[in-house]
Amino acid sequence: MDKMTEEQYRAISNMLRKRSLWMLHYCTGCGAMELPPTMTSRYDMERFGIVPYVTPRQADILLVTGYVNVKTLKRIITVYEQMLDPKYVIGFGSCAINGGIYYDSYSVINRLDAYIPVDVYIAGCMPRPEAIITMFKHLMNLIDSGKADGYKRYKQNYEFYKNNQRKVLG
């Protein structure tokens, strides 16, 4: 039998990877309230192979659920850098996109993707479980097609991210 090409190997890896995603949810904001119904029997995210997990070192997804302030940004970066590749970041709720209703607060970071790469955003204040499931499916499609490449962008643009981080964290 012929050996698999690298491309075939990658396609199979991505297909399997998208059905086995361990998710660390870093609950920074009120939108986290919509996660329990998403995780439990009503919406049942486990049917897609997505399960909550407790340690960054074994997690594939970092879900940031809401506004991020200077203190939490520091922890988010530490958590993100402990995760192994390939890893994916989800910005959850309007606050993660642009600061939301806290956009002019002295302590709130308005754009999460200026500090770590975000693969998928989900808009809403707060996003409903139906929207969260749609977002998971979108992430799975990106993984399958090899387009969920935030972890590569972090390395390629490391100085950009580090400069932004230094500006707020010193």
Ligand code: SF4
């Ligand atoms: S987007 Fe809305 S629900 Fe989410 S953290 Fe901000 S204020 Fe809370």
